[in-house]
Amino acid sequence: MIHAVSEEPSAIDDDTVVLYRWAIRHHQITSGDLPEVCAATGLDTEALHRALAALTRACLVREVDQGGSVAWQAVSPQAASDRLLATRGAELRLREDDLHRRRTQLQREHEALGALVPVYLQSRQTAFPRATIDRLPDKGTVRTLLTEVIDSCTSEILVSKHGGSFPPNALREALPRDLALLARGIRMHCLYQHTTRYDQATRAHAAELIRAGAQIRTLPEVVPQMIVVDGRMAFIPAGKGGALVVREPDLIAYLLAVFHRDWANATPFATGPRAAHEVSGTLKQSILVLLAKGLKDDSVARRLGISLRTCRRHISELMDELGVQSRFEAGVVAERRGLTSHPHHDDAP
Incomplete structure (x- = not known):
């Protein structure tokens, strides 16, 4: 008996080619032909059944019912290829749809869990007011908490950012949020590197913030990345895309001291043509x-x-x-x- 078609076609080996040639010359192979086929091709029974299964999986023969007996008719390679593409293509599309549904569900679950991060951290802060250093594992989680913390800011945000330029998408995303903060009367002090003055997009972004009331200064080198909100919570990098959320008072005091030291040595950001x-x-x-x-x-x-x-x-x-x-x-x-x-x-x- 021929086994069920597997997901992957077998390789077309020499035995399969020999049997395929016989099938083409005789149009079809019937169950009663099998002993004759073995004698004509030199294939033993096991090799013949293996080759016939390979031809079936490759769609090079198709099974037909002949009144209770089974026959296998030869199919051209072009027709076999079309049939394979149609059948396997439909199967793949079903799998892709299922995979898309699974990914969407996984993303929803990830977002739902990420939304609980602020709840976890706020509860942890209440239970352990001084043991307050937590690690956020990825950019999405960092963005969720940072957005909430910044929205609830009451007095001041200090930012130190490393790099000679910032991604335009990140600048466009940050600008409305930063302008809204400044409109609420929040003080914003930003430390950038001198080389940001050479980047047109970053320079234009800085100019808008300065017009809205932000203070921006530059140095040759700055702390790689740091955000301090209301002098009580800091975000610093941790791993690829993650961050440490710091509330421990002594560590916050140290980070503030580093920022204010750099701020005192920094040069106010000039937005005109001679900025660089x-x-x-x-x-x-x-x-x-x-x-x-x-x-x-x-x-x-x-x-x-x-x-x-x-x-x-x-x-x-x-x-x-x-x-x-x-x-x-x-x-x-x-x-x-x-x-x-x-x-x-x-x-x-």
Whole structure:
């Protein structure tokens, strides 16, 4: 007997090809033909049944009922291919629909659980008012809680963001929320890196916030990412897309001290055409400071929030100005000339 069709067709081996040729020449194979087929093809009974099953799975033969007996008629490869595509395609579409339903359900469950995060954290804060450091595992959970916390902000938000530019989508998403906060009279102090002044989208975003009352300053380097709300809750990065939510008073006090130290050393964000020009000298000095410390080009670029290509262009210009042949020599010469004295870098963590 021929077994039920499996999900995957068997490979077309030599025995299968031999049997397929016989079926084409004789139009069909009947149950009574099997001994003759074995003799003509040289296949034993087991090999013949295996090849016949493979042809059936590949749709190269089709079963027909001949008054109580079974026959297998040869089908052209083109017709077999069309039948396979139609049958398996329908099966795949059903599976895709089922998979889509499962994914949608899983996403709903994920969102429902994420919505409980604020409840969990608020209850935890009540039960353990000083043991309040929690980890949020992913961006969605972070966004849920951060939105709720910011919406309930009553006085001040402090933001420190690393990078020479911010994604346009993130800027568009944040702008209405930030403007609404400022309209409610919430103080907003933001620390960016000097290199944000070179990015048009970030510069335009900053200009709108400043017009609405935000204060923005820049430094060569800032704390990679930090948001402090009302001086009582902080969000800092943890893993890929996650965050630590900090309420512990002593740790909050430390983070505030770091922010205010950087704020005092920072330069107010200029939004006009000369915004980038105002910090170009400081940026080059920062590069010299890091070269003098022995950092490689990629480390310098990462810390200053610029691309490796831009960093290397600045380094090349500095080497020309100093009349040196190597990065190490540039750092040494700059230090000798007193070009690496930078109060912020001396205090940087």
